[in-house]
Each structure stands twice: as C-alpha cells, then as structure tokens.
Amino acid sequence: MPPTLASLVHHSALKLTVRAGENRLDVPVRWAHVSELADPVPYMEGGELLLITALKLDAEDPAAMRRYVKRLAKAGVVGIGFAVGVNYDDIPEALVDAAEEEGLPLLEVPRRTPFLAISKAVSAAIAADQYRAVTAGFAAQRELTKQALNAGPEGLLAALATQVDGWAALYDASGAVVATAPEWAGRRAARLTADVERLRDRPAPASAVVGGPETEDRVELHSLGTGRRPRAALAVGTAAALGTAERYAVHSAIALLTLTTERSRSLHAAEQRIGAAVLRMLLAGQPDHARAVAGDLYGGLLDAPFRMIVAEAASASAARAHADAHARVQPAKPPSAAVLAAVDTNGDPLAALAEVVETAAVRSGEAVLVVPEGERLVVLAADGGAAVAACGEYAEALEAARAGAVGEQPGGGEGDELVVGLSAPAGPVATAAAYKQAEQALSVARRRGRVLVEHEQLASGSVLPLLADDAVRAFADGLLRALYEHDATGRGNLVASLRAWLSRHGQWDAAAADLGVHRHTLRYRMRRVEEILGRSLDDADVRMELWLALKATSAE
Numbered sequence: 001m002p003p004t005l006a007s008l009v010h011h012s013a014l015k016l017t018v019r020a021g022e023n024r025l026d027v028p029v030r031w032a033h034v035s036e037l038a039d040p041v042p043y044m045e046g047g048e049l050l051l052i053t054a055l056k057l058d059a060e061d062p063a064a065m066r067r068y069v070k071r072l073a074k075a076g077v078v079g080i081g082f083a084v085g086v087n088y089d090d091i092p093e094a095l096v097d098a099a100e101e102e103g104l105p106l107l108e109v110p111r112r113t114p115f116l117a118i119s120k121a122v123s124a125a126i127a128a129d130q131y132r133a134v135t136a137g138f139a140a141q142r143e144l145t146k147q148a149l150n151a152g153p154e155g156l157l158a159a160l161a162t163q164v165d166g167w168a169a170l171y172d173a174s175g176a177v178v179a180t181a182p183e184w185a186g187r188r189a190a191r192l193t194a195d196v197e198r199l200r201d202r203p204a205p206a207s208a209v210v211g212g213p214e215t216e217d218r219v220e221l222h223s224l225g226t227g228r229r230p231r232a233a234l235a236v237g238t239a240a241a242l243g244t245a246e247r248y249a250v251h252s253a254i255a256l257l258t259l260t261t262e263r264s265r266s267l268h269a270a271e272q273r274i275g276a277a278v279l280r281m282l283l284a285g286q287p288d289h290a291r292a293v294a295g296d297l298y299g300g301l302l303d304a305p306f307r308m309i310v311a312e313a314a315s316a317s318a319a320r321a322h323a324d325a326h327a328r329v330q331p332a333k334p335p336s337a338a339v340l341a342a343v344d345t346n347g348d349p350l351a352a353l354a355e356v357v358e359t360a361a362v363r364s365g366e367a368v369l370v371v372p373e374g375e376r377l378v379v380l381a382a383d384g385g386a387a388v389a390a391c392g393e394y395a396e397a398l399e400a401a402r403a404g405a406v407g408e409q410p411g412g413g414e415g416d417e418l419v420v421g422l423s424a425p426a427g428p429v430a431t432a433a434a435y436k437q438a439e440q441a442l443s444v445a446r447r448r449g450r451v452l453v454e455h456e457q458l459a460s461g462s463v464l465p466l467l468a469d470d471a472v473r474a475f476a477d478g479l480l481r482a483l484y485e486h487d488a489t490g491r492g493n494l495v496a497s498l499r500a501w502l503s504r505h506g507q508w509d510a511a512a513a514d515l516g517v518h519r520h521t522l523r524y525r526m527r528r529v530e531e532i533l534g535r536s537l538d539d540a541d542v543r544m545e546l547w548l549a550l551k552a553t554s555a556e
Contacts, residue, residue: 002028003125005049005079005105011121014113016081020096021105027078032122034115039071046076049107049122051115053086054095065098073104080104081118085111130244137248144249148256156256157181163249166217166238170257171196173231174359189235192219196233199223220250224258232257271297275369279378283435287428301367301380307388308423308431309357309379310438312446313350349418350377353394357381360390378435383425395420395452402451419445420452476549482532494532495550497525502547506537 006025009016018025030047036055037043044050050072058064072080080099082091091108099106109118140163147155157168158181169180169189175196180186195210199221211218217237225231234257236242236250278298281290291302354370357379361368364386371378381387398418421442426434437455445453483494497515501522504511512519526537535542 002030002129003122004028005107007125008049008118008121009107014118014121015110016113016118017108017110019082019091019106019108020099021079021103024078024103024105027105029078029122030126032081032115032119034119038068041071041075044072044075044077048077049079049081049118050077051081051083051109051118053083053088054092055087059088059092059095062094062097065092065094066101069095069098069102069104073102078105079107081107081109081115083109083111083113083115133244133248136245137252140245140249141252144252144256148260153257153260154179154181156253160236160249160253161185164236164238164242164246166236168237168253169235171233171235172359172362173200173355175200175233176359176363178232185237188217188237192221192235195221196235199233222250222254224254272370272372274298275380276371279369279371279380279431282380282428282431285429285432287431290428298367298369298380301369301382302428305383305425305427306380306434307383307425308434308438309377309381309388309391309420310435310442311350311353311377311379311418311420312375312442313348313418353377353391353418353420354379356390356394357387360386388422391420391422392452398451418451421445422452422454424455472548472552476552479533479545479549480553483529486528486532492525492528494525494529497522498529498546499550501526502543502550506543 004026008014008029009018009025028047029049030045032049032051033040033044034051035043036052036057038056040050057068069080080095082088082095084090091106096106109115140159143163144156144159147159151158153170157170157179160168161181167180167182167185167188169185169192170178171189171193172178175193177186177189177193180189192210195208199206199208200223202223206223208221209218210221217239218241219235219237220242222234222236223232224234234250234254236253238246242250274293274297278290278294281287281293287302294302350372354372354377357368358370361381366382366385366387368382368385368387369380379387379391381391419442421438421440421444423434423437423441426437441453441455441457445451480495483498487493487495497511497517500514501508501511504514508519508522512522515522530537537543537546
C-alpha cells in the first residue's frame, strides 16, 4: 500500500496532529512538497502533501485562506502540513476554518519535526511499496510460468485471475473466446467480441480499456503475437484499476501467452509438413502407410468420409483486388466471425481460406489437413464438418463482395482472385479420384466465373453452360459459317433444317413436319449440308459436333 496521511499521522517519529479533514486521511500521498509561494498550484501534479510555514501568506485573513485552500483542493493536493513555532505559534483559525469548510486535511507539524523528515518518511514508504510490488510481481511471474508449463494457457489464466482478483479470458484471432478463468467469466468475455475485433485491426502490440454497465467491471484488452497482425488477445477484468503488482502479473501473462502463440505456429508448421506427407501417400495409393504416418494427428480424418478441396489464386494483382473487395464492399449476407477472421495473410486469398477452414476445425474439435502446393491449396476435411461449411460460407461472402464490386468499378466482377473445387465424399482408397474430381470442379469454377463449384453439381447440372467459353464459340462459328453464308443468299434455310433434323434424331418425316416441308426437300437440304461442310452426317461424331455448335451459337 502507498503511504497515506493516516500512516504519516501514526508515524511515531513525526508527531503530527490532525487539525482538520480527519475523515479524509486514507488518501494516498504521492509526494511531500515544500512551497511558500502564495500560489503553488502551477507546480502541483496532484496527490501532494503541501508543507508550509505561511511565510508569504496572510494566514489570518479568512477570505484569502478560503481562496488559497480551494485552489489547492481543486489542484488535487491531498493535505496541508503547517509548521508551528516558525512564523505562527499556532495554526491561524482562518486556515483551520477554510480547511474544514473544504474538507482538506490539515496537519500540525511541531517545531522539532523538520519538513525533511516528513519528505523522507513519504519517500521511504513509496520505495517500500514499490519494492513490495516488484517482489510480488516476480512471485506472480514465477507462478504464471509454472502454470503455463504445467497446465497450459488455461492454468495461466486461472493464476492470473487470482493475482488480479478478477477474471481473465483468451481469444483467438477471430475474436472467439478460447478459455476463461474462472468459468463464470465466460459470458462476460463473450460480450467483448466486438471490442476484440476492433483491437485486432490495429497494429500489434495494441491495448484498450473498456468498461461500463455491459461489462460490469473495468476490462483491459491486450493483443498477442509478434507479427503485423495479432494472433490472439487477452482480456483482464477487475473491479478497479490495476496496481503495480497486478500490472507486473498482466505483463508477464502477455509475454508467456505470446511465447505460447509463437510456439504454436512452429508446431503448426511441423504438423503441416506431416500433413503433406500423408497427402502424398494417399494420392500414391498407399492408405495404410498414410494412416501410420497420420497417427493421432490426422488418423480420425481418415476413418470417415472426407472431402477434397483444391483452391487456386490468380496473380498478385488479382489477390490485391481480392483484399480491396473486402475493404470496399459489405456483403449482403455478412459472414460469421470465423470467416472474417483478420489474419496476417498480406492479401493472400489462399492463406485467408486456410485460416478460415483451420479456425472452424479447431472450434469444432475436428481434424483438418491443409497443404499449400505452390499456387494451390489442398484441403482434406471431414464430410459434413465445420471446415467444409466454413469454406462454402467463405465462397458465398466472396461472391457477394464480387457482386457489389461489379457496380463500383470496371472489371471488378471478373472474380478470378480465388477459385475452389470441392470433391464428392470419398475415403482413403479413393483419394486420387477425389483429387481429380476437385480439379474438375475447379476447372468448371474458373470457366464459369464462380468462386466455388462442387463436383456433385456437375453431374446434376447441364453441359450446356460449358459452351459459353470463347474458344467453343469460335469453333462453332467456324464450323457453321459456310451454312450461314449459304442461307444469307436466300437459297434455303440449311441451318434451321439441320437443327430440326438433329433434334429429331434423323427422323425425316418428323423433322420435315416441324419445318413444314416435304421429306424429299429435307433430304436434299441435308445432302447440301454434307456437300458444303465436306462431312458425312452418318458419322456420330460429326452429328455431335454440329449439335453442340448449334447450341453454342444459339446461346449468344
């Protein structure tokens, strides 16, 4: 505890007597200062015990003393020490009355007690309090380190909550609560998600203080991590501002949790290398070896149907456009906190997608295998699990952002910054087939200008949308150009006749009826088609190409 006026009054060597303000002696004293100025306020910081002899004061003038005491109290002076037997044999009644009226403690200093003795007593008490705080801080640091090593972040939070006589909570990069101590603090910590998200957007290290009716106490928020963007956050809730010892404890907790976070990143990199080896074995058709290497880390993922996700990013400029779309556009359907987790991705859409699926998997307690492959990202995730759902949600958010960007600037809707292909459910034996399915879906997503396409959608949909490709249309135009040029001269409608005949599977009577001509006329027209194109309609491949060409040109 810092020194107070009460502790100075009870100091046996000082012999101080209280003459006014005895109800406010518990106020801490920051320093003892001697000043004989008529107005020492400009030199005060607040918290001082002002020591005077009234050398330049008219201490017997009630009006002057009221003005003097009022200014001192307003400046934060916690008390006045008046030395008797120097200029006045006793404290003038005008000063005593003014101090009583203002409620400012007034201490009588006897002649034999020098002001220096009071200053030394205050200084010694402050030094002793600081020593106690430092000692307590080191003890807290040892306890927090012990708990961090033996019980992990949960044990550290419990020890920190005890040290500050409050509660503590740990958040991940998205602002979700990871752990709290004590357990009852979980609901309070959850109310601060928005504040943690705002803190996350500031360069690390960052801190903020929040409080009020919603939090029920004073809460300090601190970012954790050594990167440009924080990897986690710590909240500490207390009934009042932290003291020196408590501040040491909080700083120790920040350092230990930051070390834990950075160590977790190293472990994550090692796990990722193991995951890459497991994936290579699965793709090579060695599921048994893959299980042996996966162990407890990924073994559970191989015991149930999984999905293969293959994602690609375009050029760096397109990746920057991806980041800009998030900054400019508020999606129509706001994604969850997991999707909008602010991570240190430097505008890399693949890194952002990896963070999304990994965060979702960690929260749900499921395994997920994430392997960067150059310009690609390969993910193995449980079918129907949180990681696959988060991937779909992320794609929807990008689609919404792209839709908004189309109306804001030219070329904003090309959407080539990220494309994702999702396979059908598969098992370890069919990993290679699932990878091929994901690649096929990825190719279709790229051609259609979509962020994500599932392989199952290809089987249930139509091949016709694939004909929208420019190369297909160019082929169709070249194949049918001679027929269109023939029809332009008014010598018969060969294109319409060919379409009717192909749609009727070569049935002459049915096709002729559709056209309203005789079947011999239709036969003549089909011979002309063969002559102009130099191809036989008896060839199934020719008929297929002509039909697709007609579909491609009619879709324009």
